[in-house]
Amino acid sequence: MLSNQRADAIIQGFESTRIMVIGDIMIDQFVIGQVNRISPEAPVPVVKFQHEEFRLGGAANVAHNIRKLGGSVSLLGVLGSDDAGTQLLAELKRASIDPSDVFSERERTTTRKLRVVTSRNQQVARIDYETDKALSRDIVDKLSALLKSQIATADVIVVSDYLKGLLNQELMAELLLSAKDHDVPVFVDPKAPHLNWYSGCSLMTPNHHEAEKATGMRIQTEDEARAAASTLQTSVPCTSVLITRGEHGMWLTDGSLPGADRVESALPTTAREVADVTGAGDTVIAMMALSVAAGANLSEAAELANHAAGIVVGRFGASTVTTKELLGAFA
Numbered sequence: 001m002l003s004n005q006r007a008d009a010i011i012q013g014f015e016s017t018r019i020m021v022i023g024d025i026m027i028d029q030f031v032i033g034q035v036n037r038i039s040p041e042a043p044v045p046v047v048k049f050q051h052e053e054f055r056l057g058g059a060a061n062v063a064h065n066i067r068k069l070g071g072s073v074s075l076l077g078v079l080g081s082d083d084a085g086t087q088l089l090a091e092l093k094r095a096s097i098d099p100s101d102v103f104s105e106r107e108r109t110t111t112r113k114l115r116v117v118t119s120r121n122q123q124v125a126r127i128d129y130e131t132d133k134a135l136s137r138d139i140v141d142k143l144s145a146l147l148k149s150q151i152a153t154a155d156v157i158v159v160s161d162y163l164k165g166l167l168n169q170e171l172m173a174e175l176l177l178s179a180k181d182h183d184v185p186v187f188v189d190p191k192a193p194h195l196n197w198y199s200g201c202s203l204m205t206p207n208h209h210e211a212e213k214a215t216g217m218r219i220q221t222e223d224e225a226r227a228a229a230s231t232l233q234t235s236v237p238c239t240s241v242l243i244t245r246g247e248h249g250m251w252l253t254d255g256s257l258p259g260a261d262r263v264e265s266a267l268p269t270t271a272r273e274v275a276d277v278t279g280a281g282d283t284v285i286a287m288m289a290l291s292v293a294a295g296a297n298l299s300e301a302a303e304l305a306n307h308a309a310g311i312v313v314g315r316f317g318a319s320t321v322t323t324k325e326l327l328g329a330f331a
């Protein structure tokens with residue numbers, strides 16, 4: 001268990017870290033209103049509009065979490081030439097994230113998740129605007145060039161795959177090879193259909209649903225989490241696996257330590273209240289990257305990530321955690 005002094009030392013080191021994030025960026029739009037009646041046209045609530053909010057999602061939320069905690073971040077991604085893309089760029093700038101490595105494709109739809117929510121934070125409906133079509137050759141070449149030019153200065157690379165078309169096998173192969181050449185760890189928040197793309201990564205951070213889908217195994221107990229993590233570790237293969245298990249906490253299988261096949265540990269949840277798990281996985285991988293870049297081992301990083309996740313799930317929508325909140329968790 002992390003001591004207060006050790007946690008403080010790691011957290012204070014965040015400001016000297018440099019993290020590269022590449023993946024599917026998106027924007028969350030919340031249309032918030034009051035419900036007083038049911039529509040006469042259909043058995044659905046009538047929402048009287050009050051206001052709307054925008055939040056960064058996907059890889060952009062990972063970058064936001066890193067930036068909020070003081071880390072330097074470069075974000076590589078693609079959006080569409082549309083109003084949602086313009087709003088997303090504005091939100092990146094508001095979060096002090098440089099958008100110069102985010103490219104625009106004219107024929108692409110910016111991934112936007114519009115949620116209609118009551119003033120009591122009850123979700124009424126969700127509309128997804130998105131595309132998962134492959135990137136143009138021009139964009140792939142630009143991303144590849146950026147990776148090669150920036151990878152040597154990164155402490156950790158985070159890959160955030162939401163199956164929206166940013167990542168492909170060619171780009172991942174180049175990234176993993178370049179990272180290996182420069183001895184830069186690669187942490188992946190994966191999706192099941194193409195786990196072979198991540199072969200050789202340092203860490204995978206699936207949630208338990210993703211891990212179940214990837215392995216075909218049920219995960220309800222610690223023993224089942226251990227078995228699933230071991231299967232992923234050897235089948236992908238990857239060095240280490242962190243499975244987030246909601247109210248059951250996390251499971252870490254760490255194969256990064258010299259002379260050890262694996263170090264395994266279960267981390268109980270620290271959440272006092274769960275309001276919304278949206279974006280919790282983004283916070284977890286951001287915290288893992290920051291902590292390792294600041295000198296933590298994976299077990300220490302997982303403990304910090306567990307506390308950070310426990311904080312953000314107590315809020316509605318994708319959220320971030322502050323240094324003060326994180327330090328307070330160890331006070």
